[in-house]
Amino acid sequence: MxxxxxxxxxxxxxxxxxxxxxxxxxxxxxxxxxxxxxxxxxxxxxxxxxxxxxxxxxxxxxxxxxxxxxxxxxxxxxxxxxxxxxxxxxxxxxxxxxxxxxxxxxxxxxxxxxxxxxxxxxxxxxxxxxxxxxxxxxxxxxxxxxxxxxxxxxxxxxxxxxxxxxxxxxxxxxxxxxxxxxxxxxxxxxxxRPGGEAPGWYRAHGDPVVGPALRLLHEHPAHPWTVAGLAARTGASRAALARRFTELVGEPPMTYLTNRRLALAADLLRDPGATVEAVAGQVGYGSPFALSAAFKRVYGVSPRDHRSALSAPLRD
CATH class of the missing domain: 2.60.120.280 (Regulatory protein AraC)
Structure with missing residues (x-):
């Protein structure tokens, strides 16, 4: 995807x-x-x-x-x-x-x-x-x-x-x-549309270096990626990939990966049968504690509180 x-x-x-x-x-x-x-x-x-x-x-x-x-x-x-x-x-x-x-x-x-x-x-x-x-x-x-x-x-x-x-x-x-x-x-x-103000990550898909790197991060978010590993897979130097990725996408590759993993975790938590431990493994975190710490740092709530908010009645 x-x-x-x-x-x-x-x-x-x-x-x-x-x-x-x-x-x-x-x-x-x-x-x-x-x-x-x-x-x-x-x-x-x-x-x-x-x-x-x-x-x-x-x-x-x-x-x-x-x-x-x-x-x-x-x-x-x-x-x-x-x-x-x-x-x-x-x-x-x-x-x-x-x-x-x-x-x-x-x-x-x-x-x-x-x-x-x-x-x-x-x-x-x-x-x-x-x-x-x-x-x-x-x-x-x-x-x-x-x-x-x-x-x-x-x-x-x-x-x-x-x-x-x-x-x-x-x-x-x-x-x-x-x-x-x-x-x-x-x-x-x-x-x-012609002349459209598309965000950087949208334009980056056509880049010969950043495009493949983005696809790898999205297809395999749980993989233990490093900038060096991504660079090797895309045929670029580590410095060139990091510089080009940040320039086009607006954030470094590992920051993008963290945000991607946490967004995926937030979506997986919609399933009431999914445990925090299982979700952590699916998105590349070694333990539920590691996922919870990262999730709370970015979203301001724990994964469990996030799930509770999703299951709460709709507000009037």
């Missing part, structure tokens, strides 16, 4: 907040849900997304935006329209003064808005907890990105629009996976 495929394999929505909004100007929504990552797709009409610190962006029919949280932002028919509603944690909407709007604006299953025949239709999918999105992926993303409709060709937005208002057994699982797939497709298209 390549570093790119591995990183995009990280999103795992769990009971994601998904909503179809049908709106008629003037409208403006202040988003204060503190979500780590949100996708907004314009199915019909136009919208503006206004983050507090990243400049406003226009969203036309077919465009998809990715907003990195947790800071608040505004979605509106016009940047000058003052907020008419505030969306808080769990998807609850109120007036700016705090009056509940959920019942008043309910238009059916996962559908919300001022009028069923409004001129603007948006789809919103929100990852509600940081554990659902790899922290390395979040670190590569700008505060706001918009993928224009004419820069990619995908049936995913129409499919999500079709599925979002269905009320069938297992529908939440279907929608979670569609949201994950849409995020992966959008980011792949965005990173690959």
């Amino acid at each position: 390549s570093a790119f495929a591995d990183l995009l394999d990280g999103p795992r929505a769990r009971g994601a907040f998904l909503l179809r909004s049908i709106l008629e100007p003037p409208w403006s929504l202040r988003i204060e849900d503190r979500a780590p990552l949100t996708l907004v797709a314009a199915v019909r009409g136009e919208a503006w997304i206004v983050p507090g610190d990243a400049g406003e962006a226009r969203l036309r029919t077919g465009d998809v935006a990715v907003v990195r949280g947790p800071d608040p932002y505004t979605v509106a028919d016009d940047p000058a329209t003052p907020p008419r509603a505030v969306v808080r944690s769990g998807g609850c909407a109120t007036t700016p003064e705090g009056e509940d709007l959920c019942d008043a604006l309910d238009l059916g299953v996962r559908t919300w808005g001022g009028a069923a025949d409004g001129s603007t239709t948006l789809l919103t999918g929100t990852y509600r907890m940081r554990s659902e999105v790899d922290r390395r992926l979040l670190a590569t993303l700008p505060r706001l990105l918009v993928l224009p409709a004419d820069s990619w060709d995908s049936p995913l937005v129409p499919l999500l629009h079709e599925e979002i208002a269905r009320d069938a057994p297992g529908q939440e699982a279907v929608l979670d996976r569609l949201l994950d797939l849409l995020l992966v497709a959008v980011l792949r298209a965005w990173f690959s």
Whole structure:
């Protein structure tokens, strides 16, 4: 698995907040849900997304935006329209003064808005907890990105629009996976577009030295790698590999490997049957104590506490 495929394999929505909004100007929504990552797709009409610190962006029919949280932002028919509603944690909407709007604006299953025949239709999918999105992926993303409709060709937005208002057994699982797939497709298209600001690890895959080294680290993360061992496998000197890897990827090879191992451990711990000892062996640590120390140093919690957070009920 390549570093790119591995990183995009990280999103795992769990009971994601998904909503179809049908709106008629003037409208403006202040988003204060503190979500780590949100996708907004314009199915019909136009919208503006206004983050507090990243400049406003226009969203036309077919465009998809990715907003990195947790800071608040505004979605509106016009940047000058003052907020008419505030969306808080769990998807609850109120007036700016705090009056509940959920019942008043309910238009059916996962559908919300001022009028069923409004001129603007948006789809919103929100990852509600940081554990659902790899922290390395979040670190590569700008505060706001918009993928224009004419820069990619995908049936995913129409499919999500079709599925979002269905009320069938297992529908939440279907929608979670569609949201994950849409995020992966959008980011792949965005990173690959001409003139795109792809992160260093993405560009590094085409490098004749760093590319093979990255593939080795991802295919065999538990191997006792050293910079010298990697250099021997890639046909480069130790100094040349270390310098080139750090230049392109943004961190030294062994630091990258540590972060890769811990991210893999965090994912493996999602399995309630996996022990810390077993996970340690799978990712290249000689003991559960060694894994726990490294895990806590990077993530701030022990592997067991991380697992407990994953199994806790979703926050409202």
